[in-house]
Amino acid sequence: MENPYLPYPVRIDNIEIATEDKSLKTFKFVFLNPEDEKKFSYQAGQFAELSIPGVGEIPIGIASSPVEKGFVKFTVFRTGVVTSHLHNMKIGDIMGIRGPLGNWYPWDKLENKNVVIIGGGFAFTTLRSSIIYMLDPANRKKFKNIDVVYGARSPGMLLYREELYEWEKRDDINMHITVDGTNDPTWKYHKGFVPQIVEQNAPKADENTYAIICGPPIMIKFTQPALVALGYKEHQIIMSLENRMKCGIGMCGRCNIGKELVCKDGPVFTLEQLNKTPKEY
Amino acid sequence: MKFITIDKKNWAKGIEKSRETYRLFGPVKDKNGVFIRTLEKDMLPDMTINDSIMSVKSVLFPQTEKILFTTLDEAKEDHHIMKRVEFDSSPRAVVGIRPYDAKAIELVKMNFDTDDYRDPYWCDAYEATTFVGVGINKPGPFDFSTSAGTGPFSESGLDVLMADLDNAYLAKILTGKGEAFMKSCGFEKNTDEKESQALFDILRKEAEKNISSHIDTGKLKGKTVLELHEAPFWDDIAFACINCGTCTFVCPTCWCFDIQDETKQKSAGRFRNWDTCMSPLFTKHATGHNPRDSKTQRVRQRFMHKLKYFPDKYDKGIMCVGCGRCVKSCPVNIDIREVCKIMNSYEKNN
């Protein structure tokens, strides 16, 4: 077995400002050793440790999709030591990536099912990965209806805007884009908070429908009752947690909720599983 | 099973001889108590003490360990590419450890050596190490090892178990590693297997009889995680705690760590340091949100991990070997035996 602490060396290939307030940037990395890309084979929903030598490591959801080859992408919010440092790095800089880590959305179980994706704010990274994966021509027929509810404070705070508008035009995915508010008279999508848009637009649950939610705690808190009202059962609600992490491989001990380690047994759990564990997230 | 007797007169010479092959570690008396340390030349392990303040875990898992390094000097070709710090894989032996500490290593192994990942630092050190234990003839008043799945003459995790017979040590060779170590000391005087085993049995029984402290964990399994987690007693248990983490640092079974980068001029190192669930920083998110913000939550985590989560996860008993170190070292006397009693006897509706 390889040293799970040793990051694969990568080069920053591109940096894009992702939101109008510049608090989020999307980093595109290319592996220095092409064979490392094969080893870093991942599923939508997994995360990785971005590793900046001398600064530290941070767990970040993988925003690129397994069907996109030749690079990996992450979208990072600037908040503390490592993320600030990363935001100041330049194209061409060398750093590391460790992973892929954690489990993923239950793609096997979701086959032949309707999938409703609900995201808020910048917790849309692994959801982007998932949508790209499901829309891939080789995969689209594996899933039935796909609905996406995604909201942000304002249009400029939506991640991956170009892609969102592209998806909006397609007929094999139902997009419900929303913002809390905007003065833009040309805004053609929803206005309102995510839970409310879910209540009004998400499909009612039957036993073949699953919802995946990612977002800030407050959004999750209010979206849950909306889903329950639509008939979703605990096992049909899938969530991804963000606990503080270090090792990412289930050894350093800090990310547990009960006996589950969020980094290794998660980050993806069903609400049914979460309701059996202490709410320490 | 092979038994060897060692005349204590030959002990020092034998230990000295083993240094040709092994780096030695063992209990050493220092001004603040007994520690497990590297035995420098001419130092002998202290075989007389009942236990050490710190456990043997640091031999495989130092409090601070550099795990990766690189250069930040962009003129160098491999700048910013991290590499593993060179590992000294030469054989090491820890001599004079107590059986419960060896058992603790078996428990910690479940964390560091899994089907999915292998922690190379811990595992490589483990493989390089021979564990030579000595039975505890007179267990102290805080030793509750027999009710924690081990005991004063437990063999689990050891390569050699020795018994102290006043003028001699009687050594029971438990593994090939153990045999090799004894050979390197020049200790090869075989004794009768049956007689020796009988002697061990007597010593074991005698020692076990002397253990006055016990815990009862029998009813923990039947309770749900949430039942115990939501129980009303945690605030009272936690009130005195000052979140120092001493209980986890001295514990042979606690394995939690932090990873930190440090730089010196152009060189960068990645270190791992012991960490503790008793510290608020342990779980604090970058956003400031902290899922275990109160000390009640943290104290509960420690006891739940040891007495509920770990047993549920692995089905190998509790994550405590009954050494009593945390009981003695906690500055405010929070006692796992009492907490275990409260948890074990808790019934939800009364």
Next chain:
Amino acid sequence: MDTCIQKIREIAFQLLDKKEVEKVIGFSNGTIPMATSPITIASKQDTEKLVFNSTCGLNLANYIRQQKGKIAVIAKGCDSRNIVTHIIENQVKRDQVYIIGVPCNGMINKSKIKSLFEDEIQKFEEDGDSLIIESSSKKEKLKKNDYLRENCRLCQHRNPVIYDVLAGDLVKEQIIDVPYPDVEKIAALEADARWIHFQDLTKNCIRCYACRNACPLCYCPTCFVDESGPQWVGKGQDKTDINTFHFLRAFHCAGRCTDCGACAEACPMDINVRDFTRKLNKDTFDMFGWEAGLDLTKRPPLDAYSPDDPNDFIK
């Protein structure tokens, strides 16, 4: 001592019975010899759990911050001085704490007593001025005064300086001619030897921060050692980082430390961290005639401006 315990229980009972306080913070019996544990009592039935003896070396002022409603607390001389410091530093309001003062005859030095025994102490009893201690191999009867903690031996404020009620008769204060013999001894060393003294002092430090966390003065929401942006101190076992922690903590306590000894008492490695703080206590005494926690109306000297400051940086 026993009458003092009775008195403490009676006072606590009355306070809870009359609902004058929400809870009483005191000491309860430990589960091992020579141990007592801080406890909070909210119901009058539980007041029987309260005890007080020569092993109550922790400082209960450390437990009175951020409590809801009015609380009562048991306070030795030093604890009461730390309560004064808390009041001056706005950590508690005077009318939020009901102080049950306990005139103190000093706390025992547990590690000194342990060092008399090869094996574990199994039994500890106090009988007036004597201590009766037993291990499985021997029994000792000791004079308590020979086994006091060093800070208690040198203490000149055994009586609480502030209280609402007393749980015992006031004791005679000690007159100490040389209050800082230890500091003077270290100061007399050559620079190299002094450095070695401090290196040796902290050599077994595991950075558990029990010393800091047991100290009523160390209430900062984020201690400088825990700060990550900027990070002042490395987190590992590097000597420099360990020293930085101890030096800086001592400076943060300058003019505030009451020499209650809780820090040293809490240290699992038996490190006398008071070697750092006492030097600064001596300095504030020599320069400003200041002892912490004696006066509700004065701020600590490093926290106050005075035109007759002995230093000239201000002029």
